[in-house]
Amino acid sequence: MRPTSYQVLGDLLVVVWDDGHESYYPLEELRRACPCASCSGEPDLFGRMYGGGPQRYRPDSFHVASIEPIGNYALQINWADGHTYGIWTFDRLRAFSAE
Numbered sequence: 001m002r003p004t005s006y007q008v009l010g011d012l013l014v015v016v017w018d019d020g021h022e023s024y025y026p027l028e029e030l031r032r033a034c035p036c037a038s039c040s041g042e043p044d045l046f047g048r049m050y051g052g053g054p055q056r057y058r059p060d061s062f063h064v065a066s067i068e069p070i071g072n073y074a075l076q077i078n079w080a081d082g083h084t085y086g087i088w089t090f091d092r093l094r095a096f097s098a099e
């Protein structure tokens, strides 16, 4: 499953998948669900979580500066506040879709 196109329309990311399905992602929800280690937390060897917890967002935290494809498996969303660590694999992005 991979996107055939993706674009930001207003405050939505619109993704068209190769099976014809269209997904609409509110940008704020995408940012709040950012999968990077500092946003979502990452367990160490002992299961303790690092990162995660409340994030400090700014108004431009929910604006997309650019989106870059990563190989053939993911999209990297570059947020307008300089946060560029969120790499969404296609599987994760598709699963995040509310249908």
Ligand SMILES: [Zn+2]
Pocket: 034, 035, 036, 037, 038, 039, 040, 083, 085, 086
């Ligand atoms: Zn993040």
